[in-house]
Amino acid sequence: MVLASAYNSADDNAWCPGCGNFGVLQALKLALAGLNLEPWQVIMVSGIGQAAKIPHYLKVNCFNGLHGRTMPAAFGAKMANHKMTVIAAGGDGDAYAEGGNHFVHAMRRNPDITYLVHDNQIYGLTKGQASPTTGLGTLTGTTPFGSVDIPESPLAVAVAMDCSFVARGFAGDIEHLSKIIAAAVKHRGFSLVDILQPCVTFNKVNTYQWYKERVYNLDEDAAYDPKDRNKAFTKALEWGDRIPTGIIYKRERPVFEDSVFKPADKSLSRQPFTPPDSLELMRKYA
Amino acid sequence: MVLASAYNSADDNAWCPGCGNFGVLQALKLALAGLNLEPWQVIMVSGIGQAAKIPHYLKVNCFNGLHGRTMPAAFGAKMANHKMTVIAAGGDGDAYAEGGNHFVHAMRRNPDITYLVHDNQIYGLTKGQASPTTGLGTLTGTTPFGSVDIPESPLAVAVAMDCSFVARGFAGDIEHLSKIIAAAVKHRGFSLVDILQPCVTFNKVNTYQWYKERVYNLDEDAAYDPKDRNKAFTKALEWGDRIPTGIIYKRERPVFEDSVFKPADKSLSRQPFTPPDSLELMRKYA
Amino acid sequence: MTKDITVGISGAAGMGMQSISFTLAKSFLRAGYNVFVWQDVMSRIRGGNNTSMIRISTSPVNSLKEDFDVLVALDLLAIKRNALKVKAGGFLIYDGEKQRAEEPKAGWISVPFEKLAAEAGGDKIMMNSVATGAVLSLLGAEVVKECEGVITELFSKKGETVISGNLRALKSGIAAVTPGVSGKFMLAPTLKINSKNKALINGSEALGLGAVSAGLKFYSGYPMSPATSIMEYVAAKAREYGIVLEQAEDEIAAINMAIGAGYGGVRAMTCTSGGGFALMIEGVSLAGMTETPVVIGISQRPGPATGFPTRTEQGDLNMVLFAGHGDFARVVLAPATAADGPLIMSRAFNLAEKYQVPVFVLSDQYYNDSSFSVDLAEVRVEPVNRGGVLAEFPGSYNYKRYDLSAGRVSPRLIPGAKDQVVYADSDEHTEEGHITESAELRVQMVDKRAGKIAEIVPDMEQPFYFGSENPETVLVSWGSSFGAVKEAADLLNASGKPAGILHFTNIWPLPEIKFKFNESAVKSFICAENNYSGQFADLLEKNTKLRFSGRILRYDGHPLTAEYIVGGLEG
Amino acid sequence: MTKDITVGISGAAGMGMQSISFTLAKSFLRAGYNVFVWQDVMSRIRGGNNTSMIRISTSPVNSLKEDFDVLVALDLLAIKRNALKVKAGGFLIYDGEKQRAEEPKAGWISVPFEKLAAEAGGDKIMMNSVATGAVLSLLGAEVVKECEGVITELFSKKGETVISGNLRALKSGIAAVTPGVSGKFMLAPTLKINSKNKALINGSEALGLGAVSAGLKFYSGYPMSPATSIMEYVAAKAREYGIVLEQAEDEIAAINMAIGAGYGGVRAMTCTSGGGFALMIEGVSLAGMTETPVVIGISQRPGPATGFPTRTEQGDLNMVLFAGHGDFARVVLAPATAADGPLIMSRAFNLAEKYQVPVFVLSDQYYNDSSFSVDLAEVRVEPVNRGGVLAEFPGSYNYKRYDLSAGRVSPRLIPGAKDQVVYADSDEHTEEGHITESAELRVQMVDKRAGKIAEIVPDMEQPFYFGSENPETVLVSWGSSFGAVKEAADLLNASGKPAGILHFTNIWPLPEIKFKFNESAVKSFICAENNYSGQFADLLEKNTKLRFSGRILRYDGHPLTAEYIVGGLEG
C-alpha cells in the first residue's frame, strides 16, 4: 500500500500561504496513494504558472515544460511510456489561453492522460492579469476598466469536443476533489478536471467564500446522468448562484494508444532497440 | 447600387476546376453586392491554404497573412478601421488547426467580423492530409491507416463559446449561402459561417453528392429558434444522414468595439494624429 | 560626508520592500539627489527573498554597487542571504526582537519594527515606515520633510489616520537609531535647484510613455515578465488617449494583431520577453514580407526556456537579429536609461513607418524594473515622421502596394481610401500584392525588402562616446549596460587610467563608426555585456572595424556593475 | 553520342509530369545511367505550369542544367513559358493538333499525344506513355525494355488492360518521332554492371528512411511543403516499424510532443519548413534548457513569410543557428545528396542523444523533391550511439537529472525506472531538476549547457574536398548545393583552370578546418549558396580562417547550377 506521504517532496514550496493550490496538492497525493501507484510509476507534465509548479512539490517523474505547452509534451511522454500514468497540470492561462489550441486537440486524440487545470480565473505568477475564465467586468492589470472578453466555459468546450471525461473540482473540498481526481486517473481516456482554485493574492472576487456559497456536489445527485451529452452541456454552463462540482460528462471510447499499441506491448521506451537496416529500406527504390 | 461584378478581380485563379471554392466566391460577391458595399469599404483578411486565396479573386482590401493567423490580423485591422466591413476567410486547417486558439478567443472578444471557413475536411494546398474536421477512419497522406482523432464540430464549439452568430453553408447552394453570408455580415458581432466546400481533388468522401444527399435548409424551419443555446448545441452536433445548413445560433450582445469607441468616433486610422506630449506624461513621475 | 550610498531593503515577497525603496528614492530625488533602484526578486508572489537595491548619489547614477552600505532586513532569511553583502563599516538594520538566530555582529542595529509600528499606528504594516525612518536617520535625516511629503501622497487615498500613523512610524524609526550611529552616512548636500525637474520612473513606464507619446493607437500583448508592466502602463492610459489595448490569447496572436493594425494604418506595438518573442518570429517574417510597420518590444530575461524569469540578461540579441526566415530589413534599438525611453520609442515608430519594417526595442529586466532619476530637461523625442503614409490615392482601383517604380519603400495607403483597394500579401507577390510565381519578380522583391537596409544605415546614429580624449581602454557596451560601463570608465579615469565608453543604443543596422577619440592611444577595446557569449561583440566584430581584446560578460542573472567590470579588467 | 542530356516535361499541375519523369528516370537508371530529377512547380493543385527537369548522364549527376535538350510540352502554357529554354539544336515535343498558337519553330516535333493515346488504349490519360515514348525515341530508344518494365510495375495494381494500353501508347510514342530525328540524342552506352545496385529516391524519402533506420520511434509534425513528404514517408512505415506518428495541430505542438517523447526516452523527430520552424523556436530553447535530445528537420523554401512555397532556397541557416533565447549548444547538419540521407540522420540521432541537445537537419525543396540516383554501395550509416541512456538507476530516489559531477552531459535516465524519478525543468534548476534562484547554480548550469559545444567540436567532420591539389579557385558550399558546385569545379578543371570544392555537411559547430590541398595555390575562395546574403559564408568568416573574395548567390527560387556558378565566376 502506498501512503500519501510517499509523494512528499523536499522542494521548497513557493505558493502563497492559504493558496488553493495546497488543496489541489493534497487531493492529488491522496488520489495517487488511493490508486496504489508508486511515485516512479507516475509522470507529471506541467507548463508555467503558479499551478504548474505542482510537480515539484510531489515526488513523481516530472517534465516541467513551457507555458501553455503541457498537452503536447504530455502526449509525447505518454506515447513513449504508455504503460505509465501520465498526469498533466497547469493554470487557467496555461491551459486555456497559451495552451488553448492544444487543449482542444488533446481531446480529439483522447490519450489516457488526466489534465488538472487549477482554475483561479486569473494569472497568478505574472501578478494578476485577466485569464480566459476571468469574469466580465473584472479589474485586472491589463483590464483596468474591466474585462470585456466573454469568459470561456472550459467544461462546455470539453463537452462540445466530446471529451471522454469532464469534471469540476473545488480546491476547498479536498475529499471530493481527491475522489474526482482518482476517478479521472482511473478513467481510460483523456480526462479534464477543471479545479476552482482560490488565488488569495490576486483574485479578490472568486474567493473561498464565494465558491463555498455556490458549489454543490453533483456526484451526489443520483438522477444526474453524466453520459447524456446534451444534459452535460447544460450542466457545464451552470455558473452563478449554483456551480456544480463532480463528474459532468463521461464517455467510453478507444484511446489513442489503442491505434498503435497491442495490449501486450511494452512502453516504447522499454522495448528493445532494433531499427530496420537502411540498405533494406533503400532497396525498395532500386 | 453595387453589382456583383464590381467585385471581379483580374488575378489568375489557382483553384482546381470544379472546386467548391468557386461557389463560395460567387456567394460572397452576391452577398456583398446585395449589401451595397463598395469594394473599398471592405477588408478581407485570410490565412494560407487554397481557401485563403479567396481575397485575391475579389476586388477588396486584403491582408493575406500567415497560415492560421487570420483572426488576430483581422482583429487588428478591424480595430484600426472599425467603420469598415471586415471579413475573414480560410480553410478548416487554417481556422481549426493552426488557428484553433485564435478561433476560440475571437469568439470571446466578439468583434464585428464575419469569418468564412471553407471546410473541405482536408488540407488542400498541401495535397491531402487530415484536418480537424476529417472524418474518423479517413485515409490521407498522414493517416495512411485511417485517421483516429475525433473530428471537431466547429459549430458545437462555437455554441459552447457563446459565439454571437453561428451558421453553416454549403458551397453547392450558392443562393442559400449568399443569404447566410449576408446575414452574417449584417449581424453585429462575431459571425462564424462554416461552409461545406467539396474538394474535388483530395476529398473523395465528402463530395458534392455526399453533401447534397444530406444537407437541408434549417432557415426554412419556422419552428427552429436559433436563440435557444441548448437546442443550438444539439443542432450543431447533427451530422450524418442529415446535416443542417443555415443559422444555427444567434445572440445579441455588445461587440468589442463598443468598449472602446463612441458611436460618433471615426476609425482610428482616420482620426487626427495628435499624441500627448512626453514631457507632460513624464511630469506625473516628478 | 557621503556622496554615494547604497541601501538594500530585503525581505519576503509581499513584505513591502518596493514601497520602502520607492519612498526613500523619491524623498532623496526631491531633495535633489540622483537615485537608482533595482529589484532583485524571486519568481514567487509571497515568501522567498527579494531585495530592493537603492543607490543615492550626488552625481548622476544609473547602476548598482555589488554590496550595501546599509541593509534593512525585514526577516530572518533576508539576514541569512544578505548579511555578508554589507560592507565593512556598514549597517544592518533588523528587528532584534523578532529575527534572532545568530549573534548580532558589529554594525547590526536592532530596530523593533513591529513593536514601534504598533505603538505608532496600531498597525503592523506600518513597520515599513519605521524601517524607512531608520534608514533616513543613518543618512542624516536631512530629507525628513520630503519623506513626509512622499508618505502623505502615497497614502492620500487611505485617509488621515493611515497618513498620520505612518508619519509617526517614520519618526519613531528615525528615533530608534542611537545618536552615535545616526548620521553616520550623512549625505553631502545638493543644490536643490533641479529637484522639481526630476522624475522617478522605471524603464517600463518610460517605454510605455514613449510609445503613447509617439502616437501608439493599438497595443496587443500577452503578459510576460519583465514586459508586462509596459502593457499595464499602456492599459492604464488607453482610455484617456484613445488606444485600443487587448490582452491576446498568446504571443502569436499578439504580433499578428499588431501587424493587422499596422496594415490598417495605425501605429501598433507588442511587447514580450525572449520566450514569448520566440513565438512571434513567424510574425516578424510576415511584417518583413508584407512591409508592414510594427514595433516589437523585447524585455530580455535570462534564458533558455523559462530560465531565470525575474532576473536580468542581455541574451536575446542574436535571436532578434536573425528572427524570421528569409532576408529582409529590420531595425534594432536599445535604450540606455529611462530618460532615453521616449527618444528610442519615437525613433522606433518613425523608422517603422518610414521604412515599413519591423523595429525592435530591446530592454531587459534591469532596465524595465529599475527606477531611474530622470532630469526632465533631458527628455527628448524625435519629431513624428509617418513616412508619407497616404489616406487617399488618386484614380480608381489603380493603387499598387508594392510599386517598384517608387524605390524600395512604396507609398503606403491606408485601407478605406475611396475607390482604391490595398492588397498586402505574405506570399511572394506582384506590385499589386497578388501571389506571383515569377522568378524575376521574386528577385526584385527580395532586393526591395532586403535592400532597404542600405537606406536605413545613414539614418542610424553614432554610438555615444564619453571619457578621455586619449583613452587607453575603450569599453564598448549597448542598451541598459550604459550606467555600469560609464561608471567603470569614470573609475578608471579617476584612478589615472585614461578610459572611455563607446555606447550603442542604435544596434542594427550599424552605421560606419567614427571615433571621437584618439584611436592610436587605445591599447584595448573591451566589450562589456550582460550575457554568456558576447553577442554584441560578435556583431560588431563582424560588421565594423572594432576588434576586442577582451569581453567582460556576466550571466548570473545580475546586472553589470562598475565594480564587476573593473574587477574583470584587472582579473 | 550524348553523355549528358536534360529533358523537361512541362504542363499544368495534374497532367502527370512527375509520372513521365519518374518513368524515364527509372528506366535510364536501370539501364545503368545516372539520373537526377527536380520538380519546378507552382503553388497550386491543378493548372498553372509545372516542369519536371530530368538529367541523364553517364557520370554521376546531382544537379541541373539551365536549359533543355528536349522539352515535352503538354499544353500551350508549357510552350509559352519554356520554349525559349530549349537549347539551339534541341527539340520541343508537343501536340500540334491540340496546342496550336504559334508557328512551329525548328526542332519542334508534333506528336499527337491524345490521339495516339486514344488509339493505343482508349484512354486520354495514356498520353503520358506516348510522351515518354517520344522522348525515348529521341534518346535512341535503347532502354525500351527497361521502360516497359517500369510501366508494368507502375500499373501493376491497375490490371492487364491498363498495362498493355500504356505499353502500346509507349510504342506509338516511339514511332511518332520521325526516323531522321529519332536517335538524335542517342546516349552513350553504359556498363550495366551496377544497374541493380542503384536506387532512385528523393531527398525526403532518404531522410525519412534514414530516420526510421536510425531507430526513430516518435514523429510529430504539421504538414508544410517541402517537409510534408518526410512525414508521409514515416507515416507509411509507422505500423511496420512500431513508430508513433501524429499530425499535430500546429508546429508548436509538434516540437513539444517530440521533446516530451525525447524526455520519455525514445528517439523523436519533427520536420517542417522555415515558417513552421519559426513557431518551434521556443521549443528549441526548451530542448536546450531541459537537455532533451530531439531531431528537427528543416526543409527550407524561400521566405520571408509564406514566400515562394514550392521553390527552393538555403535561406534559413541564420534562423536555425540563432533560434532560441539564451545560450546553449546545438548541432546543425545538412545532407549533400540523397545517398547522404541515412548517414546524416544516423549522425543526427546519435549526436542528439550523446550530447543531449537539439540537432537540426537542414535540407531544402531542391533536396527533398529531387530524385537522385543512389549507388547502394555508397549508403552508409553511423553505428547507433545512444549516449549512455539509462533504463534503471541504483539506489532509491537519488537520481539527479542534471548531475554536475558527471561533467557537461549528465546520465539520462528514462522515466519509469523503479524507485527513481526524473525531473526535467524549463526553469533554471538544481542538479535534481528543481527550480532554483541561486546565481551560483545559474552560472554552473549555463556553463554546462553552452559549454557542451566544446565537447561536440572534435566530433564534427571535416568538409569534403574534391578537385585539384593545387587549386586556384576553391568553391565553398554546403548541403544540397553540392551537386552544382561539384560540377562547376569539374567544368573549371576541364577548361584548364585548377579548381576544387570544399563542401560542408557538418555545419555547426565547425571543426578547425584542415585543408587537403595546397593552400598557397589558391587565388580565390568563393562561396556559392542558394540565398540572398551568403549566410554560410558569414558563418565561416566569423568562425574559421576562411575569407571569401566572392560570393555566388542565387535567390530566384531556383537551385544553383554549374552554369550559374561558372557564369557568376566569369561575370
Ligand SMILES: Cc1ncc(C[n+]2csc(CCOP(=O)(O)OP(=O)(O)O)c2C)c(N)n1
Ligand atoms: C511564452 C510565455 N508567455 C508568457 C509567459 C509568462 N507567464 C508565465 S505564467 C503565466 C500565466 C499564469 O497564469 P495561469 O496559467 O493561470 O497560472 P497561475 O499562475 O494562475 O497558476 C504567464 C503569462 C511565459 N512564461 N511564457
Ligand SMILES: Cc1ncc(C[n+]2csc(CCOP(=O)(O)OP(=O)(O)O)c2C)c(N)n1
Ligand atoms: C506555419 C505554417 N505551417 C504550415 C503551412 C503549410 N500549409 C499551407 S496551407 C495548409 C493547410 C491547408 O488546409 P486548409 O487550411 O484546410 O485549406 P485548404 O487548402 O484545404 O483550403 C498548410 C498546412 C504554412 N503555410 N505555414
Ligand code: SF4
Ligand atoms: S498568487 Fe494566487 S495562485 Fe499564486 S500562489 Fe499566490 S494565491 Fe496561489
Ligand code: SF4
Ligand atoms: S485542392 Fe481541393 S480545395 Fe484546393 S482548389 Fe483543388 S479542389 Fe479546391
Ligand SMILES: [Mg+2]
Ligand atoms: Mg491562473
Ligand SMILES: [Mg+2]
Ligand atoms: Mg481544407
